[in-house]
Amino acid sequence: MNRKNIDLDNLRHSCAHLLAAAVMELWPDTKRTIGPAIENGFYYDFDFGDIKVSEKDFPKIETRMLQLLPDWKEFTRIEVSPEQAKNDYGDNPYKLELIDEFSSKDQKLTFYKSGNYSDLCRGGHVENPGNQLKYFKLLSIAGAYWRGNEKNKMLTRIYGTCFPTKKELENYLKAVEMAEKSDHRKLGKELDLFSISSLTGQGLILWHPKLALIRNIVEQFWKDIHYQQGYQLVNTPHIASMDMFVLSRHLSKYIDYMFPVMLHQFIEGESSADYSVDEVLKPMNCPNHIQIFQARPRSYRELPIRMGELGTVYRYERAGVLHGMTRVRGFTQDDSHIFCTPDQVIEEVRQVLSIMKYFYAVFGFSDYQAYISTRPEKYLGDKKSWDFAEQSLQKAAVAEDLDYKIDKGAGVFYGPKIDMKVKDSLGREWQLGTVQFDFNQPSRAETTSEEIEEFWKLKTFKQKFKSKNNLAKYLKKLGRGFDVTYVDTNGQAKTCVMIHRVVLGSMERFFGILIEHFGGAFPLWLAPVQVVLIPISDRHHQTALKIAEKLKSEKIRVESDNRKESMQAKIRDHTLQKIPYMGIIGDKETGSQWLSLTVRDRNGKNHGFMSADNFLDILKKTIEKKA
Template structure:
C-alpha cells in the first residue's frame, strides 16, 4: 500500500491508537492493569492484565464504539513531566507500570505522562497532533496471550491487536489484503495440495518436501543453475557440518552463537581431538567459510578474478519455537548462496551483475514491484572508515546504474559491511525481503585474536568444557586468529586482500517457496506446476485412447496424470480444480474419433476441442517461454 500521499507518521498514528484502545478498555473494565502499547508492523497492540474478567473478540464492536466516542474529546496529546514519586503514586496499584517506572528512573530518564481528554498514560512519546481528527480509521483484529516482557516466567497477559490507517481507503485495502492472505496461507495450501509437512519426530522448523513441491523446486533450481552458469558463476557442493575451528576463525561462534546449534562435543568419540586443534563439529549456519576454503585451495592470480562461487547450500540456525512459522521461519534451510571474490575495481560491475540477476528472476516469477534499501555503517563496525565509504559508494553507484530508486537505511548495516536489501511485493501487495548483496570486511581479513575476544570465547559453556584453563583456550584462539586471509597475487606480483561479497536472490528455498505458494495462491504457472495436465476419460470406453494420450504427452516431457477413477466426471473435474491443475483434458467418444482433446484451463476457460498435436505444441510453447500465468 502506498502511504506516501499522507504526511502522518504511521508509527505515531498506531501508537496513538494504542492509547485510545487502552482508554476504552479502562472505562469498560476499570480494574484492568495496563502495561505497554507499541506500534508494530501493520498496526499496534496493547497488553492488559484483565484480572478475573474474560475478554472475547466478540466484544470488539463495543470497544471500537467506545474508542470512537472517547476520541471526540482528544484534541491533542499533552506532555507532562513527572518525578518518580508522583508516578509511583499514580500507578500504586499497577505492578507492571511500577516495574517500568523503576527502570526508566534507573536509566536517568525523565518520566513523562501523556494526557489526552480524560485519559493519561505513562509513555516516552511518539504521538500524532490531532487525534480527534486523524484517529478514525481503526479496527481491532485479534486477541492473543502474551507473557509480560516475553518471558514464560512472568504472568500471561491479554494482548489486543489492532490496526489504524490515515484513510478509510487504506484501512479497507489492508483488511482486504489480510483476507486474501488468509485464503492463501501456505500452511493451509501446503496441506490441501500435499506440498510439504513437518513432523515432531523430525523436529520443529524442519521441512519435509513432498513429491509435488520437490518437483517444482527441482525445476526452479534447474533454472537457477542454468542462469548462474550463464552468468559466469561456478557452482559447488560443501558439507553440512564443519570443524568448530572454522567458525572460531570466522567469529560466528561468538557473534552468532544464539543462532547456532550447539557444538557437537566428542563425548563418545575418542582420540579425534588433537591437543592444539579442536575438530568438534558444528552444523554450519552459513556457507561462506566453506566457499572461502575453495577459493583458498590454491593461490589465486588477479587473472582469475572476479571469482563467483555459488551453491544451493543448506544451513541450520536455531530459532525459538515461538517464532517458527510454516516454511517462512524454519531451522534448516537451503540458501541460494554465492560469494564473489574480486578486486575493488571490479566491485561496481559485480554488484550490478547481481542486481540484474535479481531483476530478471523477480520479473520471471511475476514480482513486478520491488524496492532496494541500502543499509549503511552502524555505530559498532569492523574495518576502516575508508573501506566503508568505498563500499557504500559502490552500492549506491551500482544501484543507480541499474535504475533502482533506492532508499537509505541509515546505520542499519551489519557490523562487517554495508548491504543492499531487496524488498519485493507479492501479488496481493505484501512486502517481503528477498535478495541481499552484502559486503564483508571481516572474513577476508587476517587479524590477531584480542584479549577481549578471548574473554568472549571463555564465557561460552562449550569452551569451559573443552579447555581446562583460560590460558589453554587463549593459546588455541591465538593460534587460529580471526579471519581467513583471502588474497590474490596482483599483476605487480604483490599479494592483496580480496573484496568479498555475499549475495542471495531468493534468500532461502524454504522461505521463498512459502512466499511463492502464497504469491500464486497455490496455482503455480504451467512451467513450475508439479502436474501440468490431467487426463479425464468420460467413461471406461475411452481408457485405451486416454492411455495413448498419456504416453504421447509423457514422450514430450509434459508432466501429466491420468485420473481413471470411477468417480463421475463432475467430481473429478472438481478435484482437479481444487488441486489447481493448469489443464484438464476431457476425453469422450467424439474426441477419440477425431484425435482431439477437450481442453479446460484452470481459470475455468473452455478451449473446446483441440487436436492433440496442437495442444502439445501450445503447452510446450507455454512451458519453454516460462509464461507466468
C-alpha cells in the same frame, strides 16, 4: 517519522484506549497493561485471569466501543502522584510495576481521560476521539508475555486497527483478507506442499513431493543460469570444524545464532584422542568456499572466480520468531562467493545485479528496489577500502539502471552491501538478494586480546579450555585469519576482494514468498501437476490414458482422474488444487479422428475442443516461455 505516521499512531493508540475501556466494562476484573500503536494498527495486552476471551467476543467488544464513543469528546491530561496512581490500579501488578519504574526515573505520571475511562499514559492522542475513532476493527487475538519475557506471565493480546476514513479501513481489510487466503502456511496444508513436524524440530521444513518437485525445477534453472554466467558450482558439508568458524570470527560475532558446538570430549567413555576436533553445524558457506579457493595457489589469470553452491546452513532462531517457511532454522542458500581483483569489482557486481533482475522477472516480480548500506560506526578494514567498495556498488547499480536508496551507516561491520527488495502480488516488500563486500574473511588478522576476552565469555570455550591461558594458546596455534590471496602480475601475493551474494536468499524463504505471491497457483512451468485429464465415464477412460501417455512422453506432468465422481465434482477438486489445465474427454472427443480433448483452465476459461497434438504444442510453448 513524518507527520502522517504520527497522526496515524495517535489515532490507533487512542483506539487502544477505547478498546481497553470497552473490555473493562465487559470484564471489570481484568488487569490492564499497555496498548501501543504498531505498524498497521494497535494492540492492548490484558490479564483476564481465569476468563477465556476469544475472537468470538469481538462483536460484543466492538459494539461496546461504538456505544462509548459519543461520550468521548476529548482526552484530558491529569498529573498524578505515584500514590494516587497506585491507588487507582489497586491490585494490578503490571501497572504498579510501571508506576514504580516511571517514578524511579523521576518521570511525571499522567493519566489521560476520555468519557469515563482513564489510563496511565504518556500521551499522543487524537483531539476529537468521538468523531475520529469511528473506523476501527478488531483483528485477532494472541498470547504475549508481559514485557516480551518468557519468564513472565502470558497475557492476552488483542490486535486491532483504525483508519481516518471508512474507505481506507475497507481497503486495508480487503488486503488482509487476500493475504490470509494466500498465507503459505494455509496453502501449504491445502495443497500438500510442506509440513513442519515437532519430531523433526521447530523451524525445519519437510518438503512434500509436489513442492520438492518445484524446488528441483527452480534449482536446475538456477544451476543452468549460473553455469552460463561463468560460475563454478561446488558442494560442501553441513558440519565443519569449530576451528574454521573461530578463524572466520563467526563463533565470536554470531554465537547467538549458531547451534551449540559439539564438544566430543564430553562423550562418556570415548577416547578424547580420537575426537580432538570439535564440530559445529555451519551457519554460513563462505569459509568452506575459501578452503576450496586456497586448496592451491591462485594466479591473477584465474580471476574472477565465482564459486556457487546451493548450500544448506543452520542458524538458531528463537522459537518466538519462527514463521512457516519464511523464518526457519535450517535453510539452503543460493549462495556464491566471488574472488576477484579490485579492477574487476564493478563488472562483477554488475553481473550479479543483472542475474537478479533476470530471476525476478522470470518469477513475476516486476517491482523491486535496491538499498545500498554504507559504513557503520564500528567497522573492520580501512576507510579507503570502504569508500572504494561503496562507490563500486553505486557505479554498478547506475550501470544496471537500478533505482537505489542509501541506508546510511546500515552496513554490517565487515563491508557495505546492496539489498534487493521485491514487491509481491499483494504489494508487500520482501528482501531477496544481497551483494556484500567482505573485508574480514580474506584478511590475515591477528587474534586481539579483546577477541580472546570475547571468546572467554562463552560457556563453550570455558568448558573446553578450562583457563584463559589455554584458550589463548589454542588461538595462537590456530594462527591468523584465512589470508585469501592471489599472485599478481609482478609475482606478488595480493589479498583478494571477496564478495558474498545470494539472488533468491534461501530456498525455504523464497518458496514461502513464492506460494503467497502466486496464491498457490504456480505458473505452468512450475506447477507440480500441469494437466489433469477427466474422462466423463468409464468408456472414455482408455482415450484419456492414451492422451496421458502422449503428454508424458513429452515430459508434461499429467494425471488422469478416473474416480467415480461427476465431471463437475472433478473440475471443482482440480480447480481448488489450482491445476493449470483440465482436459475433458467424452463421446465427442473419443469419436474424433485424432486423439482429442476439450481444454479448460483453473480460472474457468474454456479453451475449446482441440487435438492432443495441438494442446501439447500450446503446453510446450507456454512452458518454454516460463509464462
